[in-house]
Amino acid sequence: MDLMEVMQKRRSIRKYTGENIPEDKLDKVLQAALLAPTSMNRRPCEFYAVTDRETLRALSAAKRAGAAMLANAAAAIVVTADSELADTWIEDSSIALTYMHLMAVDQGLGSCWIQMHLRQSADGNDAEDNVRKILSLPDKYRIVGILSLGIPAQDRPKQELDDLEYTRIHRIR
Numbered sequence: 001m002d003l004m005e006v007m008q009k010r011r012s013i014r015k016y017t018g019e020n021i022p023e024d025k026l027d028k029v030l031q032a033a034l035l036a037p038t039s040m041n042r043r044p045c046e047f048y049a050v051t052d053r054e055t056l057r058a059l060s061a062a063k064r065a066g067a068a069m070l071a072n073a074a075a076a077i078v079v080t081a082d083s084e085l086a087d088t089w090i091e092d093s094s095i096a097l098t099y100m101h102l103m104a105v106d107q108g109l110g111s112c113w114i115q116m117h118l119r120q121s122a123d124g125n126d127a128e129d130n131v132r133k134i135l136s137l138p139d140k141y142r143i144v145g146i147l148s149l150g151i152p153a154q155d156r157p158k159q160e161l162d163d164l165e166y167t168r169i170h171r172i173r
């Protein structure tokens, strides 16, 4: 697939068949994370590839809404970043999440970005704290989000180039 096709096909997929992801596909998604650029090449992100069902269930409850699909996902990539190493941890984590999301499309996998930063669980606890507790991480590790992954059990239409909001582009010439 060329890059434009991957970008057009990229949609948030929240329903999965329950099948495992082939290891080589998971490896490609993780390689994409490591290929992502970081400010000043500080590389603050550490990636936790979770396939353990109990841990996936715990992560699904780490925030109030929008994370339920993790309980049925084949895998989750928790993107953590050492905020003492880089003040650009939000940007660095976001780029890695985006790279993985796109690589998932290329590999025929369904995935969804799940926000953790600035969110709370149903009991009012900070979602990042919940994730740090689940993975036994120190406080300096910040968690922008998690990418859920699975074999897609839903088909979503690709984005057509003719339908893009070109009025949001402002050319100064």
Ligand SMILES: Cc1cc2nc3c(=O)[nH]c(=O)nc-3n(C[C@H](O)[C@H](O)[C@H](O)COP(=O)(O)O)c2cc1C
Residues within 6 Å of the ligand: 010, 011, 012, 013, 014, 065, 066, 067, 112, 113, 114, 115, 116
């Ligand atoms: C920063 C960010 C945070 C997001 N957080 C969530 C989330 O917590 N749960 C969820 O189901 N989807 C989440 N999404 C997916 C968006 O809802 C989705 O990208 C948007 O509705 C557009 O749909 P599409 O990705 O299918 O094109 C997030 C996306 C981004 C970029």
